Amino acid sequence: MPVLVMKFGGTSVATLDRIRRAAKRVGVEVAKGYDVIVIVSAMAGETNKLVGFVSETSPLYDAREYDAIVSSGENVTAGLMALTLQEMDVPARSWQGWQVPVVTNSAHSAARIEDIPPANIMAKFAEGMRVAVVAGFQGVSPEGRITTLGRGGSDTTAVAFAAAFEAERCDIYTDVDGVYTTDPRIASRARKLDKISFEEMLELASLGAKVLQTRSVELAMRYKVKLRVLSSFEEQSDTAGTLVCDEEEVMENRPVSGIAYSRDEAKMTLVSVADRPGIAAAIFGPLAEAGINVDMIIQNIADEGRTDMTFSCPVDQVKRAEKALGEAKTAGHINYRDLVADTNVAKISAVGIGMRSQSGVAARMFKTLSDEGINIKVIATSEIKISVLIDRKYMELAVQALHDAFELEKPA
Amino acid sequence: MPVLVMKFGGTSVATLDRIRRAAKRVGVEVAKGYDVIVIVSAMAGETNKLVGFVSETSPLYDAREYDAIVSSGENVTAGLMALTLQEMDVPARSWQGWQVPVVTNSAHSAARIEDIPPANIMAKFAEGMRVAVVAGFQGVSPEGRITTLGRGGSDTTAVAFAAAFEAERCDIYTDVDGVYTTDPRIASRARKLDKISFEEMLELASLGAKVLQTRSVELAMRYKVKLRVLSSFEEQSDTAGTLVCDEEEVMENRPVSGIAYSRDEAKMTLVSVADRPGIAAAIFGPLAEAGINVDMIIQNIADEGRTDMTFSCPVDQVKRAEKALGEAKTAGHINYRDLVADTNVAKISAVGIGMRSQSGVAARMFKTLSDEGINIKVIATSEIKISVLIDRKYMELAVQALHDAFELEKPA
Known part of the structure; x- marks a missing residue:
């Protein structure tokens, strides 16, 4: 029988009632003829309690x-989900990571899955079991x-199981009903996308869209796992949610698929840095060592052997960045006149695989912002993304204007 | 290095502070040169919460x-105890049942330990680990x-580890400071015993003394594990608590070591039963099937082919016993004129290995009760125990009078 993977996050299994609701959805897929692997998170709040301890x-x-x-919170949910399914006369049992086994490396708290041998679970499917409920987020090291x-790891568990069992699809049930053209709380005309490519989803995830964990999207892209994001609180249907899939399957051919934003950015400028080979390494080496997530980097045109170097990072890392650069200056590794931090900026990004083939996207984006009187402070581009830093007070306005300009409210 | 097993129950690990307190006691034994195996229960309340789910x-x-x-509650405590010990610079790690492994049979929820291979933990002791923190109450079946x-199973885990590792002693830390001659809440002159034999402890445990689980005492007796019961809330010392050990090591030579009682007993009498071979089986078979814990049984002298049969059972099983016997009568398997239940009785027991060699203990017990005007309804004796059923209103009086009569307040 074809295998389907269904993943339920913490809010979807927060209470016994919600577990029952999730189990009913599983029952619907079993009735269609799927053997189902259910991946569960801990009941909402449990993991935080344990981390606090x-x-x-x-x-x-x-x-x-x-x-x-x-990891113990997931074990509880897995057992309760199996019992709930049994109560519905669906043959089910729970599996903890070590029982499957989900073999990982030994990088505790941030382990990578290395192997999921399907034999044990497949043998149970062959005996008539219809649902394997697996505790997400956990595995077992070679040392036993x-x-x-790591956080959000249950998404990764789900995708890895879908790859290992060659599942027809991996459905991620969460508390939102799909991936939107932008945040509906900011732009009321935001539209749910029926499909989005892996590449776009990856950009959106790393830009702060909380729907899917970045690693799970990478994994799905590598193993060509069809990923569907949908709400466990809405009616079930075969077209619900958003399908994350190969570019070729996304029929829409528009330059921009979504507008992302990040509120808590800072822009830092090193004023009058000596412009010599190796200067970038001398600056960004200490920042990397200090754990600063440097995002955009801009180097001005040099003038009389000196230049300005600008970069962006999360606003809560500014103090640490200042300390790391100050120490590098004191140690004589770098030389600059001044360090200016602007902590009132936001990042706006337009993402779309259509940019590859359609020109003029950047120009349209800049003109739209200009028409609204919004000054662009930093620009960075990738093959399928254009990001700008602007004053934070214009963030909502910029998102709405760009959403309108690229007509994202209209289905393609 | 010699191995010591220390077990901490749910109230002894109920909070992070109490875990720290318990860890300090472990540290003291490590400093003495022991390699320590710590068995932990779940934090008080956790298991009940999960059972409720x-x-x-x-x-x-x-x-x-x-x-x-x-079983997940014990995993949490084991990890937290290991971390707490590490914070005190004591090399420690946690072990879940399957990691040791604690091999049990497949009788889920009431499994019996079949094997605890010491190799894995001993290898870590050899590498310099000083404390193995093991999640109590759990194991792994041959099916993985x-x-x-079963309830109270952590005591059994502790004794089984002490046997498997040939530990010098198994210390059971709990919320009472030892085994008493009787319940101090009833007899203020009750005295803590320094030592008690396995046999006596077994009788007391099955008579309702909540200090140790019966199975753990049986296991300790079979494998000659020295068991010490002591409080995790009192000062630590080498003579604290009560040592449960072989008869030969108990120096006291008195007829009675302790007085036990059980408040919630009922006496049931089948009046005028046909006195024929097989009648006892016909009566007690259906009761056993109905899950009635029959304790004392008395058969009167037969008169004209008919007799009265009296037995005791917990008062909350009376309704079920009446139903089972009524059905057996209707089915024609037994025949009796009347079934009389007296739900206002209590059981008082005197326990002591000295009874074996000293005569007159029963006579002294009966005279003491008679002197207080207490009528004895049923008597049952074993080699080291005399039990009587009396009216419940006399229970406290009887316990106090017997405690005085056998001079249990005086150290031997």
Whole structure:
């Protein structure tokens, strides 16, 4: 029988009632003839409670113990989901990571899945079991210890199972009903997309769209797993949600698919830096070591052997960035006249695979912002994305204007 | 290095502060040179919460899923205890049942431990680890599924580890400071015993003393594991608590070591039963099938082919017993004129290995009760125990009078 993977996040299994609701959805797919692998998160709040215990006990904790502790919430949900399905006369059982086994490397708390041998679960399917409920987010290391995949890791578990079992599709049930052209809270005309390509989803995920974890999208792209994002609180249908899939399957041919934004950005400028080979490495090396997530980088045209270097990073990392650069200056590794931080900026990005083949997208974006009187502070582009930094107060206006300009409210 | 097993129950690990307190006690034993195996229960209340989830989800639950769910509380405590010890610079790690492995049979929710191979933990001790923190109450079946040992199973886990690792002693930390000559809430002169024999402890445990689980005492007796019961809330010392050990090591030579009582007993009498071979089986077979815990049984002298049969059982099983016997009568399997239930009785027991060698203990007990005007309704004796049923209103008086009569307040 064809295999379907269904993943339910923490809010979708937050109470016994919600677990029942999720189980009913699983029952519908079983009735269609699927053997189903259900991946569950911990009941909402449980993992945070356990993480709190760990932090209070041991600020610099042993990650192996952290993993053994925080993985227990998923075990509870997996057992409860299996019992709920059994109550509905659906043959089901729970599997913890080590039982499958979900083999990972030994990078505790941020482990990578290395292998999911399908034999054990397939043998149970062959015996008549219809649903394998698997505790998400966890695995077992070569040393036989419990590992976890990092926050949001249940999405990755789901995609990895879909790849290992060659599932027809991987349905991610969450508390939103799909991927939108932009945040509906900012632009009321935002439209749910029926389909989006892996590449676009990846850009949107890394730009802060909370719908899917970046790693799970990468994995789905690599193994060509059809990924569907849909709400566990809405009516079930075969066309619900958003399908994340190969570019070729996305029929829409428009330059921009979505507008993303990030509110908490900062722009930092090193004024009058000596313009010499290796200067970029000298600046960004210490920042990387300090764990600063540098995003956009702009180097001005040099004038008399000096230049200005501008970069953006999350606003809560500004203090650390200032410290790291100050130390590098004191140590004589870099030389600059001044360090200016602008903590009142936001990043707006237009994302679309259509940009590859259609020209003039950047020009249209800049003109739209200009028509609204919005000044662009930094520009960065990739093959399928254009990002700009602007004053934060214009963020909502910019998102709405760009959404209108690219006519995202209209189905293609 | 010699191995010590220390077990901490749910109230002893109920909060992070209490876990720290317990860890300090472990640290003291490590400093003495022991390699320590710590067995932990779930934080008080956790297991009940999980059992509640299961009952609400599925009244007739799959015991395999029940075990997978309710065992998770112990995993959390084990990890937290290991982290707490590490914070104190004591090399420690946690072990879940399947990791040791604690091999059990497949009787889910009431599994029996079949094997605890010491190799994995001993290898870590050899590498310098000083404490293995093991999640109590759980094991793994031959099929690779998680099992649990039944309520109070962590005591059994502790004793089984002490046997498997040939531990010098098994310390059971709980919320009372030892085994008493009787309940101090009833007899203010009750005295804590320094030592008690396995046999006596077994009788007291099955008579309702909540200090140790009966199975753990049986296991300790079979494998000659020195068991010490002590409070995790009192000062630590080498002579604290009560040592449960072989008869030969108990130096006291008195006829009675303790007085136990059970408040919630009922006496049931089948009046005028046909006195024929097989009648006892015909009566007690249906009761056993109905899950009635029959304790004392008395058969009167027969008169003209008919007799009265009296037995005791917990008062909350009276209704079920009446139903089972009524059905057996209707089906023609037994015949009696009347069934009389007295639900206002209590059981008082005197327990002591000294009874074996000293005569007159029963006579002294009966005279003491008679002197207080207490009527004895049923008597049952074993080699080291005399039990009587009396009116419940005399229960406290009887316990106090017997405690005085056998001079239990005086150290031997």
